[in-house]
Amino acid sequence: MDKSGKNKVAKETKVRWDRIAKHYSLVEFLSEWYLAPFRKILWAHASGNILEAGVGSGLNIAYYPQGARVTAVDLSGAMMQKAQERALGRNREVTFKEADLCDLPFTGGSFDTAAATFVFCSVPKPVACLRELARVTKRDGQILLLDHVRIENPWIGPLMDRLNAATSRFAGEHINHRMDSFAREAGLEIVESRRYGFMGVIQFTAVRPGA
Numbered sequence: 001m002d003k004s005g006k007n008k009v010a011k012e013t014k015v016r017w018d019r020i021a022k023h024y025s026l027v028e029f030l031s032e033w034y035l036a037p038f039r040k041i042l043w044a045h046a047s048g049n050i051l052e053a054g055v056g057s058g059l060n061i062a063y064y065p066q067g068a069r070v071t072a073v074d075l076s077g078a079m080m081q082k083a084q085e086r087a088l089g090r091n092r093e094v095t096f097k098e099a100d101l102c103d104l105p106f107t108g109g110s111f112d113t114a115a116a117t118f119v120f121c122s123v124p125k126p127v128a129c130l131r132e133l134a135r136v137t138k139r140d141g142q143i144l145l146l147d148h149v150r151i152e153n154p155w156i157g158p159l160m161d162r163l164n165a166a167t168s169r170f171a172g173e174h175i176n177h178r179m180d181s182f183a184r185e186a187g188l189e190i191v192e193s194r195r196y197g198f199m200g201v202i203q204f205t206a207v208r209p210g211a
């Protein structure tokens with residue numbers, strides 16, 4: 001995708017999430033009872049100088065490791081405002097920055113860990129953006145991802161493929177991503193991978209090959 005295409009997608013994503021932010025506490029109420037344990041497991045792997053890409057309303061902040069230095073980015077100022085409020089009084093060192101995770105304002109190898117949870121489902125071209133996460137991660141660093149993906153079941157998978165046209169068009173939500181394939185296509189090596197429950201949630205740790 002060229003620069004103007006990237007900017008257009010980023011602008012649409014920002015507008016959408018600024019709008020969703022007003023009602024996001026309802027999403028949190030409906031989903032966190034199920035998702036919170038997966039967040040805890042992912043953040044237990046994070047260390048060093050950390051990037052959280054797509055911080056959203058800051059639901060991960062409670063799980064940031066004590067003493068970690070975290071830079072949190074998001075395209076939506078309205079979502080990030082919620083994260084900033086959530087960070088207050090949590091005794092975590094977090095720097096917030098409005099940025100597109102597909103075009104990050106950091107030099108190569110800036111972070112020991114890059115993490116993104118439930119973000120790539122709203123990224124239309126994940127491979128290029130995974131490469132961007134890899135670029136800002138140190139050679140011996142790690143990329144931690146948690147997301148909902150295509151359920152590889154002969155009935156449900158094809159149904160998700162069909163419904164994806166509507167969910168991505170009307171809500172910007174991709175329900176049939178194959179994140180593990182995308183990561184490999186982006187040149188990453190998956191060193192640990194887990195699928196959780198029946199809802200198609202995947203968590204994995206990736207590194208640059210040869211690291």
Ligand SMILES: C[S@@+](CC[C@H](N)C(=O)[O-])C[C@H]1O[C@@H](n2cnc3c(N)ncnc32)[C@H](O)[C@@H]1O
Pocket residue numbers: 010013014017053054055056057058059060073074075076079099100101102116117118119122123
């Ligand atoms: C479903 S929310 C998830 C938020 C948070 N990571 C969590 O687990 O609760 C998705 C977030 O990703 C952000 N986002 C989507 N595409 C992005 C991009 N290209 N760059 C930065 N943030 C993005 C949205 O603004 C939104 O805040």
